[in-house]
Amino acid sequence: MKLLKKVKLHHLFFALLFIYPIIVHDQTYYLYSGGLIFIYIIMTLALNILTGYGGQISIGQSAFMAIGAYTSTICTLKLGIPFLIAVPLSGFLTALIGFIIGLPAVKLSGHLLAVATLGFGLAVPELILKWDDVTGGFTGLFPDKPVVFGFAFDSDFKIYFLLLIMTLIVTWMINNLIKGRIGRAFVAIRESEISAAAAGINVPLYKVLMFSISGFYTGIAGSLYAHFVGFISPFDFNLNVSLILLAMVVIGGVASIPGSYLGAILLAMIPPLTSGLPGFMLILTGVPLVLIILFLPNGLISLGKKWGARQSAANATKRGETA
């Protein structure tokens, strides 16, 4: 009974995503925001693999996003590779970079890893800026709208559905990943590296794997972002992006897929609301982040779980009385 209810809720939510364009009357602004939210959801899920399930911090996710975005743009614009191949290609290249960045993580614990990923996150945009004969430097690049088998996703309406489908595929893949052997190994490493190793888990390998997988999906999101927005420059991938992603994971709920959806949807609304007021953007992201860490470390989604638990307990006592 309870399971049925839960499935229904998920289905209802996904159905809502499909009819959203109709609800908002096909208005460009809302479709565009919806598309951006899907990209944020993919990136939040990717960071959640690393931080929520694996217990490893990264303050350099924007660099993975940048690598994905630039790879895809350069592949399609300069090398003539079709969109459908460029997307996974940028995922794989970012995964490779994630693998390299994950190598120090094998040795480093929380704080130093945070510093290392911060360094990485800040270095990549600077290198992109410097490497201007390929990346365009300050002026940036103008990627084309996605084209799949001759079908051009040239309107916000079409791209909305492309991003929706991609988000659902990624969600399904990540859900399978964390429910499986790899996901359980990640959680074991988060809980205790030493006991995970004692249980026969190859900790260095799985730590590197975590970074690669997180990099893969973030790279894909970066690639989608580039073709969706149609313009990229090194300044789009700054520290604030990495921090907002971290806030999405934590505020929504660590180690929870619905939590990632919730966090991404809630926080993606802040930048458009505070455009032109960077101070407010930081405060509206930072204050909830601090409050969540202090008072609700499992994120907003844990409120729902608590409420659900109370409901079912109440139902149980009610049934007990009638019987």
Next chain:
Amino acid sequence: MLSQQIVSGLAAGSLYALAALGLVLIYKATDVVNFAQGEMAMISTFICYTFLNMAGFSYWYAFLASLVFAALFGMAVQRVFMRPIQKAPVLNQIILTLGLYMVFRGVAGLIWGYNPIRFPVAVSGEPVKFGGVTLTPNQLFIMGITVLLMLLVFLLFRFTKTGLAMRAAAQNLVTSQLMGIRVGTIFALTWGLSIALAGVAGVLIAPTTYLSPNMMMEVLIKGFAAAVLGGFASLPGVVAGGLLLGVLENIVAGYISTELKNAFVFLLIILILYIRPTGLFGAKLVKKV
């Protein structure tokens, strides 16, 4: 040319060392890397500016007043935010300081705006020449004060009861509590001292970077790099790391490319952490289970 670059590198490196000193102090005592350190220093520098311009204090009084503020600010942040999650996972502590980074930066932006403001130097005067190398009195002053502060902190850790308590609390929280150390007070004191040191760095660097909410970002990253070079736990190591970084950076800027100066620093952090996580001078770390 080279000797000039080394000497100006040392002057810049002193500032990085100063910024790193506060970071390492907190890390040593409370096992937290404070990502909000730079933003706290930035706010303290804005307070100094307010004392200078609005209250009409003289430079040194404003400087001192801002340091008192920084110390209280540090203690307050430790009490209000860090203490409740002292026993929480490291991840939560890092994220909390990142959250504070955003809040402080945002608040400073709202109060003081984003236009860079000119800030006076500590010591003005004609540049002095030492056998082909030119230095401003301010650079000399910065180098002197860094050495002095490092010595003071070193002596505090080595020879005072408070310093001993700080070291003990870092080693083992529960045991030090059992030994009668007021760990709460010690941690608050550490934060106060550390933010005051960061405040010194902020006021001294403001003339170069100009006063703005973004002023400490680069310095903080370089403070991190200095701390990483020095092994994050040894005070003399960190100062040496800061000086080394300043020199390396100036040489890269002089001989390779000015624009790659920052990217070089970031990559250096990653490289050092990868090859020698304990720093160039650090001792071997033993992980507690």
